[in-house]
Amino acid sequence: MSEPSAPEADLAPGATEATPEAGPEVEWHRLSPRNLLINPVKVVGQFAVPAVIALVGVSQGDRGLPWWAAPFVVVGALALGAVPWLTTFYRTTPTQFQVRSGLLNKTMKTAPLDRVRSVDLEASLLHRVVGLSKVQVGTGVDDDRITLDSVSTEQAATLRQFLLARRAPTTVPSDQPTGQPIGQPTGQPAGDGPVGTGELSGVPPEPGRVLAEIDWAWLRFAPFSLARLVVLAAAVGALSQFGDQLPIADTAQSAWGWVHQFALYLVVLGLLVGGLVSWVMVAVTGYVVQWWNMRLTREAGSLHLTAGLFTTRSITVEEQRVRGVEMKEPVLLRLVGGAELSTLATGVGSGGVTAILPPCPVGVARDVGADVLETATPMGVPLVAHGPAARRRTWIRHLWGVLVVTAIPLVASIWVDLPWWLPVLVGVVSLALAGLGAEAAYRHLGHAATPDHVVVGSGELTRVRTVLEHDGIIGWVVHQTFFQRRLSLATLTATTAAGAERVVARDIPLPAAIRLADASTPGVLTAFLA
Structure with missing residues (x-):
């Protein structure tokens, strides 16, 4: 297949311009022909609402499109849906992974095989019906990725396997013609055939070691995670906006008035029970949909996470990019002994933070974190408290909020x-909540140093343990406010390229901050120790 001209080239992060390969030109491959079954459907779905509005017209006025325009809208959507299959090509050469696309503005994206850092697979319910997957190739720079949507599930798996095996020495069999794509068997037709199988790289793929699998006993933690509270809030908001237009609106209003007239306490109790049941259903359903068939493995020098019921995701994080882990214990999860675990890595999406476990027992989170770090010490080492001065500062910071909250009803009166009694009640309740929050925030403060990691405790309602390896620390920032200087405290920040790009130890005694930084990166703060 001849290559069309590409006057403009957009390079992926970490990628280089395509260079001519030695020998005959490597053949380009299309996306799977089954893409023609799903892409037009997606386009029609995107155009459905605007098309209906255009056809019917705003408020059924005279400016709506005529009915005979509907076939043209559908045909146009189908044509647009076929464009990606007609214009997208990809290939694997002995040194690069290349994708070209575009109808009017043609783009060429290339990534050297030795720069590939992640290969993630994703398949929506529509993809899975026709046996396709979306492949996202990351080069470890920023969040931009080279995307192929869609290739066959089998081809996506073999392509992922080959790209992740790039670190193995590559040998081309002597009977394979020069210029044949790596991993493409001789005579394999373009299109749906496997591309890039690691079996031809000279080294058989390592069997993956399972670090964690879903345990449906963990469902008991789903209602104690508030991550999906926004879903319930959106449903309540939609019901309040459009509830009057429902067919049962009049009957519901009559029933509400009757119950309100005779049994107000039953109304309150019913609302509480209904809200609780609704929340449990939303939380459990969301947990199952997101974490269905969850499996975390270590293979080929990478952590590989697969999960999802309707949309399955296969996420790969190269272990060389993992600089630490973060274990969170939100207040409700902590009451039932639950926790969440994420990795801190460089050059991956989601801000460098990748959740690798659902809400689960805290012991499981610690064990998996130890497996990821390949040492159990950072996950269980006791944290050094920051002392009475840090406690006083934490309390004072929270009490300032009490004054503001109490002043509002006091001035309004x-x-x-x-x-x-209203300002008094507000003040007493605010003082009690601030006291609980201040004491919890102080108890979560702490730090520790191990031979290979620095450990920092933080958080107020959510207890957070952040583990960062010494090799991932770029530098240190020691900051003191006026009040911190009077208490000989400081805010110590470890700068890193992983995760949120900083790990903060708040209100740590200044001598302890210097010792912690010097123990983690010897010699950096030697001048401060003199």
């Missing part, structure tokens, strides 16, 4: 006739 000057212009509005409010009962005298």
Whole structure:
């Protein structure tokens, strides 16, 4: 297949311009022909609402499109859906992975095989029906990735296997013609055939070691994670906006008035029970949909996570890019002994933070974190407390909020006739909550140093243990406010390229901050120790 001209070239991060390969030109491959079954459907779905509005017209006025325009809208959507299959090509050469696309503005994206850092697979329910997957290739720079949507599931798996085996020495069999794509068997037709199988690289793929699998006993933690509270809030908001237009709206209003007239306490109790049941259903359903068939393995020098019921995702994080882990224990999960675990890595999406476990027992999170770090010490080492001065500062910081909250009803009572006990009640409740929050925030503070990692405890309602390896630390920032200087405290920040790009130890005694930084990166703060 001859290559069309590409006057413009957009390079992926970490990629280089395509260079001519030695020998005959390597053949380009299309996306799977089954892409023609799903891409037009997606385009029609995107155009469905605007098309209906255009056909019917706003408020059924005279400016709507005529009915005979509907076939043209559908045909146009189908044509647009076929464009990606007609214009997208890819190939694997002995040194590069290349993708070209575009109809009017042609782009060429290339990535050297030795720069590939992640190969993630994703398959929506529509993809899975026709046996396709979306491949996302990352080069470890920023969040941009080279995407192929869609290739066959088998081809996606072999392509992923080959690209992740790039670190193995590559040998081309003597009977394979020069210029044949690596991993492409001789005579294999383009299109749906496997590309890039690691079996031809000279080294058989290592069997993956399972680090964790879903245990449906963990469902008990789903209602105690508030990650999906926004879903329930959106449903309540939609019901409040459009509830009056439902067919049962009049009957519901009549029933509400009757119950409200005779049994107000039953209404309150019913709302509480209904809200609780709705939340449990939303939380459990979301947990199952997101973490169905979850499996975390270590293979070929990478951590590989697969999960998902309707949309299956296969996420790969190269272990050389993993600089630490972060274990979170939100207040509700902590009450039932649960935790969440994420990796801190460089050059991956999601801000460098990748969740590798659902809400699960804290013991499981610690064990898996130890497996990822290949040492159990950082996950269980006791943290050094920051002392009485840090406690006083934490309390004072929270009490300032009490003054602000209490002042609002107090000032309002000057212009509005409010009962005298309302500001008092607000003040007492705010003081109690601030005290609980301040003490919890102080107890979560702490730090520790191991031979290979620095460990920092933080958080207020959520207890967070952050483990960062010494090799991942770029530098240190020691910051002191006016009040911290009076208490000989400091805020110590370890800068890193992983995760949120910083790990902060708040209100740590200044001598302890210097010792911690010097123990993690010897020689960097030697001048401060003199």
